[in-house]
Amino acid sequence: MCGAVAASVPALWLAGCLYGFAGGTLPNVRTVAILPFDNDTPEPALTQEVSDAVRQALEGRLGLRVATEANADAIVRGRVVRYDPDIPISLQSGAGTVTVTKRKVQITVDVEIVNQRDGTTVWKRPGLTVDGDYDPPAEKEGRKLAWQKLVQQIVDGAQSQW
Amino acid sequence: MTRRRAVSYIAACALLVACPGSRKLEPLMPATMALAPASRDSAVRWTRQTEPRTATLIRFRWRYEDERVKYAGRGSARIAPPDSLRFDFAGPLNLGSGAAVVIGDSVAWADPEKNFRSLVPAIPMLWAAFAMVRPPAGDATVFEAQFADSLRHTHHTAWRFAQVEDTLDYVVTDSAGRESILEAEWRRRGAVVARSRSTLDASQRPASARVYFPEAPARFELTVSVVDTAAVIPPNVWRSRR
Numbered sequence: 001m002c003g004a005v006a007a008s009v010p011a012l013w014l015a016g017c018l019y020g021f022a023g024g025t026l027p028n029v030r031t032v033a034i035l036p037f038d039n040d041t042p043e044p045a046l047t048q049e050v051s052d053a054v055r056q057a058l059e060g061r062l063g064l065r066v067a068t069e070a071n072a073d074a075i076v077r078g079r080v081v082r083y084d085p086d087i088p089i090s091l092q093s094g095a096g097t098v099t100v101t102k103r104k105v106q107i108t109v110d111v112e113i114v115n116q117r118d119g120t121t122v123w124k125r126p127g128l129t130v131d132g133d134y135d136p137p138a139e140k141e142g143r144k145l146a147w148q149k150l151v152q153q154i155v156d157g158a159q160s161q162w
Numbered sequence: 163m164t165r166r167r168a169v170s171y172i173a174a175c176a177l178l179v180a181c182p183g184s185r186k187l188e189p190l191m192p193a194t195m196a197l198a199p200a201s202r203d204s205a206v207r208w209t210r211q212t213e214p215r216t217a218t219l220i221r222f223r224w225r226y227e228d229e230r231v232k233y234a235g236r237g238s239a240r241i242a243p244p245d246s247l248r249f250d251f252a253g254p255l256n257l258g259s260g261a262a263v264v265i266g267d268s269v270a271w272a273d274p275e276k277n278f279r280s281l282v283p284a285i286p287m288l289w290a291a292f293a294m295v296r297p298p299a300g301d302a303t304v305f306e307a308q309f310a311d312s313l314r315h316t317h318h319t320a321w322r323f324a325q326v327e328d329t330l331d332y333v334v335t336d337s338a339g340r341e342s343i344l345e346a347e348w349r350r351r352g353a354v355v356a357r358s359r360s361t362l363d364a365s366q367r368p369a370s371a372r373v374y375f376p377e378a379p380a381r382f383e384l385t386v387s388v389v390d391t392a393a394v395i396p397p398n399v400w401r402s403r404r
Binding site: 034035036038039040041042043044045047048051052055066081082085 | 250255399400
């Protein structure tokens with residue numbers, strides 16, 4: 001029994017190390033508060049969707065913990081600057097008509113992560129543009145893809161801080 | 163009275179005081195207040211003074227409470243003077259977000275409309291919450307009164323905009339350079355629809371507000387965190403997608 005415990009301790013320690021290195025994180029930031037993004041577009045749903053995407057990136061992928069603004073090491077804030085919901089990318093011509101068979105959404109956001117302890121900007125990406133294709137009229141599917149790209153961009157950006 | 167009964171009595175009284183629906187609202191302007199007829203133009207001039215001079219962004223935290231639900235969150239109001247307001251709100255963890263555009267006393271669009279209407283049932287009170295007053299309607303009869311409280315060193319200005327069914331009363335308490343208060347009351351057929359109390363900081367910027375709806379009963383509170391008077395409002399915020 002003692003041997004089993006002795007064997008499991010290094011295994012747990014190793015697992016802990018692997019977990020710690022797997023996700024990567026922002027320097028000196030363990031907890032974040034996500035403030036509602038300003039929404040400069042006519043689509044109110046983007047406020048919640050961008051927040052969900054940012055949470056997925058920070059909590060789900062980078063292993064940070066979401067906390068209240070008062071307690072968080074850092075705050076995430078930003079702005080949904082632009083939303084183009086129906087950019088045609090594939091056309092099919094018929095007899096005197098042209099049908100759009102594929103469209104894409106394009107979303108531009110400003111994102112900033114600020115360390116609350118010292119007031120420094122940990123990471124900032126103004127004008128981050130993501131897009132997602134969809135078969136009309138499934139615009140929401142296009143947005144889903146665009147948000148997935150945003151998640152990846154935030155993860156890549158944060159990991160480049162190592 | 164036994165000790166037990168006394169405790170029960172105190173508890174019952176406390177409950178009555180705490181319960182928002184049980185309070186009898188005293189009128190914002192007592193019947194004894196001497197209001198004099200005033201011109202609509204003078205009222206419009208006064209309301210213009212309450213508007214921001216430039217495009218303004220106001221960030222705030224809000225709380226809503228009625229008998230069934232209690233919500234809190236954050237929001238922002240982007241105001242393009244004289245009469246346009248884009249209102250964005252989000253609940254806890256940014257869930258339940260929505261937006262609306264108000265032009266004057268009308269809602270141009272709200273999305274989701276139900277969420278906005280439950281949060282903001284009275285448009286004049288939304289303006290009043292940000293310490294701004296809409297000009298009286300064209301057919302409104304206007305009254306005014308001014309008086310000073312020498313003990314508290316405050317100056318009060320009262321306005322009444324009366325229409326056939328609706329009456330809007332406003333009382334501004336100015337504390338000579340310190341924070342001011344704007345109180346508003348909306349009555350429909352004599353019954354109070356809503357009552358608000360907004361505080362302004364020394365720079366006459368909105369600081370906090372509480373709006374009370376006695377019929378529901380419900381309460382909406384906001385605390386301002388940022389007032390940005392150099393805000394740039396992009397034209398897209400006014401458009402509706404629906």
